[in-house]
Amino acid sequence: MAVTAKPTLDADKLRADFPIFDQSFHGKPLAFLDSAASSQKPRQMLEAMTRFYETSYANVHRGVYQLAERATEALEAAREKSCRLINAPEAREVIFTRNATESLNLVAYAWGLTNLGPGDVVLVTELEHHSNFVPWQYIAGRTGASFRMLPLDAGGELRLDELEAVVGRGTAKVVATNLVSNSLGTVNDVARLAAWAHERGAIMVCDAAQAVPHKRVDVLALGCDFLAFSGHKLCGPSGIGVLWGRAELLEAMEPFLLGGHMIKKVRLEETTWGDLPHKFEAGTAPMAEAVGLGAAIDYLGEIGFEAIEQHEHELVEYALGRFSELPSVTLYGPPADRRAGIVSFNVDGVHPHDVAQILDLEGVAIRAGHHCCQPLMTKLGVAATNRASFYLYTVPEEIDRLVEGVRKAKKLLG
Amino acid sequence: MADRYAGLVSGFDDLYRENILDHYKNPRNHGRIEPAGASAEGMNPLCGDEVTITVAFDEDGETIGDVRFEGRGCAISQASTSMLTELVKGRRAAEVLAFDKDELLDEVGIPLTPVRLKCAILGLHTLKVALGRATGAETDADEDIDVR
């Protein structure tokens, strides 16, 4: 029998890189199952930021002195790394923002305000995070475009067969979807949506906040026009995000934020904009954060995205299997082979807040709430769910502790 | 605040102390009074906790002769509302409108993070709105709680 070796990683060993696990909570070791909200930080990334502050820190691009040049090089090296991470054609197409939310707002405002109008359709999905929903709803409202939502099927997957019906006779101008859902873990067929969008003359905006940290993402293979992600979910620091966009679109766009650094020439009568990426980077850049992001990308790259994806796949299979032992647990979302390392569930008769609080006392950190996906919660007919999410440092014993804690919550309150 | 958290390491059985479990599983003054002298439905949209409170006044028109609640949501929200009904029965509306939330939180008796605090005071807030409407008095509204 032919055996294909699957890439692997040693989560137990990797945990030693993460200082947070040295602590205990309520007297128990920390089982951190909330990486979809934000990931923990490896020492290598933290040290890179410290080193930058200690040896290379000055404001970038504006200085004549050597130190400023060193800082500029560090920032631009991080841009190169981000560019390669998503297989973007050119580094000038990579814009640093504060987070994925700001990246998506940038597109909605800077592209949407000038390109949308009455008769146009902006299409999002029922699975969207509010960050890829609310900006589009708002800009559609301001421009008179129609704002619509592609529905989900009962299994938590997009109804691609409904595309034509939802758009109807309107002119599709924007299709905006996530690549991986933060609530259900659904992996969406962005390449197919992008092909459909382009056939209709629409742009494809991909929210990859939950994808880039966990799997290899290639903007060319996806065929999208814009892609957004956050540094803090991929072992990087908070305060930095990325927007990638196709150069010809970015060049044609108005700026988003205005002020220092994004200009070419300022006169009383008129100001002209800088070249890409600077046109979209007003004000002092998140420099150390960019360096941290670059270090995080290196860290993940050494482990390998295939190994990370495979590890999380094994965890999610294990978790779904363990949860199926509990008849009081309702699971949401697709089967393991079409989902990322995220498990949303409810416990019959026990409110998610109570589940999460009881788990906290067991040292198990999960999220309980609407996960910034209220349209999805409406669809599921619940106000909130529990969500456990995994990363490269998650080990199966933590899932065992999760299942034990859920059992306890049910016994106590159900 | 620091002191509230000090007890947080206490543990499982403390947190869902018998008292809370008892009120959650056997809510006091459960139900609805019709017609009611005062009523309101409160909801915490963040977590979906809901309570509906109805009040009957005594003949003086201001003493709470009876109070009942219905609802669904987390154990803290439901148990604290149940405790609240016991605390306010027999008191005058004006007194309850001035009721300090710490009195209720003492009764709940466990340390709560700010998120869970909203759950614990949902019933109190809803009752205050109901009484405010019935008597025309102002209430100190919590903006995160919707009341119909």
Ligand SMILES: Cc1ncc(COP(=O)(O)O)c(C=O)c1O
């Ligand atoms: C799918 C998705 N999109 C967007 C975001 C927003 O990320 P940020 O808060 O870093 O802007 C998140 C984070 O929760 C997410 O999961």
